[in-house]
Amino acid sequence: MSQPKLGLLASPTAPARAAREQLEGLADWVEPEQADILVALGGDGFLLQTLHRMLAEGRTVPVFGMNLGTVGFLMNEFRAEGLADRIKAAKRFKLHPLIMEARSLAGDRQIFPAINEISLLRETRQTAKIEIQIDGRVRMEELVCDGVLVATPAGSTAYNLSANGPILPLGSDLLALTPISPFRPRRWRGAILPAKSRIEFHMLEAGKRPVSAVADQREVRDVASVTVSTDRTVTLELLFDPDYALDDRIVMEQFLA
Incomplete structure (x- = not known):
């Protein structure tokens, strides 16, 4: 050979x-x-x-x-x-990398891959208000926070860990869904989800409370909604x-x- x-x-x-x-x-x-x-x-x-x-x-x-x-x-x-x-x-x-599909308030659609995590972050002093859906079902009607992120096992020891998220074993078919400085519900620590999950974030009061979405280092400003899924084709x-x-x-x- x-x-x-x-x-x-x-x-x-x-x-x-x-x-x-x-x-x-x-x-x-x-x-x-x-x-x-x-x-x-x-x-x-x-x-x-x-x-x-x-x-x-x-x-x-x-x-x-x-x-x-x-x-x-x-x-x-x-x-x-x-x-x-x-x-x-x-x-x-x-x-397998994550895929972020972000739609802006202006109606633009952008798609970026992420290897470590996809994070949503407030842009101003106003806290973000975010609805979270998992596989088409609303799991949290309103998360009031500085942000929220989805991490792969490879990325779970990075930003996710500093936000007090769980460490996922490499090779596990899981994702970490972790809030960043949650205000309401104050005691919610996040969730561990199957990697096949489709996670949707919808910004509430997006004009008043602007949010950016970041796929590793690629940022989309002023998002209205963000969908995260695992790309098993890569x-x-x-x-x-x-x-x-x-x-x-x-x-x-x-x-x-």
Whole structure:
């Protein structure tokens, strides 16, 4: 069997550029567009950019990330030696992105993918008032809040966690629906939903209480309604060292003070 063609990408930070120079002479790299596997050097944010770049190009290949950032929750440890063997032995984790369909007050319709989360955020000092429907059924008539988000398992340790949302095990077919600073109902902590759910948000008093919708970093201002669903026609794949206990890290996050 022929060896997979490797492509190399690095974030613009000094540590990532230095790591790229260290790796460039150790493999027969090809252009990213021609690669069977991409090696991404940076942090979790750069990994997210790499996945979005592939989605925009309509071509997805496995990504082996090495951490040259801060947290690197979804990244492997950076080591220059033995890279080909590490990639050959890597564990594979597959994920499906979310799709956000947002309609603005002006009637415009925009569709964006999200890998971590889709969040709705108030634009002014006025709290947002949002109706929530799940699979066509109204589950909450009015959530008064700073916002609300839907997170994938891969994104549940990011913004969702800082909003006191649940951590979802990777590989679980679930989504986290998490309020951001809820005022009414004050004690609602959110919900864990099947990934096949279709979630609809309808802005109440949208002209007086404007809300923006953000799919990872892509923002739509002044939305009237937002629909979130899982795109099972697209599969993204991350590669991890066999001894990289990502599941253990996710469990441990739930016990940190």
